């Protein structure tokens with residue numbers, strides 16, 4: 001499979017997806033390795049992952065280079081690579097506490113006691129997207145490894161260059177041999193993994209998520225789906241406009257809007273609408289494209305060409321239906337063979353437009369006026385998605401009252417897109433944004449283990465319900 005450079009539009013790399021037979025041999029070897037990985041215990045697993053962390057740090061520059069080439073952006077990549085080490089450290093601490101808590105408990109029946117066992121799923125399949133190639137390939141992988149599972153990871157075929165580097169770091173830690181493996185490939189390899197693994201963690205679009213759900217159903221395995229979003233922000237008349245516009249701009253256009261948790265709809269109370277809009281437009285116009293170099297500005301290229309077509313289509317649809325351009329562009333610009341989209345502010349938008357109801361995954365900020373808070377909440381809840389959202393209001397109490405009525409998994413209060421940086425709050429994805437237990441917070445590790453109860457007659461007492 002050929003891979004394109006998002007800054008030049010040129011094919012510049014190739015990947016070689018494994019055959020079904022090669023995948024089967026690999027997963028057989030991993031199932032075999034899992035026994036020792038599980039039996040080694042948590043301290044052994046922490047030691048192995050800490051050793052891996054050191055090797056990853058040694059190869060940091062190589063990893064950054066590969067990721068920058070595939071994504072065409074820099075500062076987001078530096079953040080992504082740094083998160084690997086902090087994530088291994090965080091999960092080392094959480095897992096150590098989690099596994100130390102296995103004492104026997106009494107039950108409601110006086111002579112019976114309970115010991116709670118946990119059995120890891122032997123082989124976890126992770127399928128990840130292109131927008132944060134490294135981070136999203138590891139977000140479920142690290143807790144799964146800590147739980148005692150082995151993990152086979154298939155990142156997106158759009159951004160696969162880092163796979164060779166990360167696999168090289170894994171190969172340098174003997175205890176991780178066949179415990180974690182990365183494989184290259186597209187949808188076929190992903191779909192094959194749904195047949196070969198015991199649990200699937202999928203991050204990607206809602207459309208593909210449905211296919212994965214179906215495949216997991218045929219194989220009768222659990223699935224965790226983290227899918228698309230259309231995050232809304234509500235700004236009330238009491239909000240600090242200066243603060244709200246800065247935070248919302250960051251939450252909408254960081255990584256050129258290519259984040260599931262980007263703010264994609266902005267609802268602003270009528271009395272502050274004009275003031276809000278003029279500050280937002282002023283700030284949006286100050287941002288620059290990261291072109292001709294990655295350091296030239298804040299807005300990098302649109303990484304996947306498929307996404308360029310979606311953004312252009314939504315803009316065209318919005319203008320056809322009456323939207324007004326206040327800042328930015330009417331379509332993505334082609335520069336040096338890559339595609340870029342300036343922060344684009346739209347008004348006169350409504351829910352008949354795709355830009356207000358379908359995921360855009362680009363730096364587009366449609367701003368809609370509302371009169372009552374009830375109306376704003378109805379609009380915010382008015383899409384098929386329910387990933388996250390945000391509220392800006394003059395007091396925390398006012399913001400919380402609104403946040404409690406928003407149908408989504410996480411709400412940033414007087415801030416925006418906080419799930420990008422804060423991985424400790426436990427949350428589910430609502431509606432078509434996903435299914436399955438929380439991937440954030442300490443209880444995320446439980447997803448990778450079956451609970452098993454040992455019911456012990458510790459006193460040798462004859463049970464009263466036995467036949468006489």
Ligand code: NAD
Nearest residue numbers: 128129130155156186187190191204205208226227228260
């Ligand atoms: P995608 O659905 O096109 O692809 C995701 C992954 O699925 C890729 O690795 C792809 O090769 C694989 N795949 C494709 N067909 C498959 C099949 N039939 N069976 C198994 N795997 C298959 O998504 P994308 O375009 O790479 O990523 C963008 C999407 O990801 C957006 O919708 C975004 O919102 C979503 N996303 C969600 C989160 C989240 O946490 N909720 C995070 C990041 C991105």
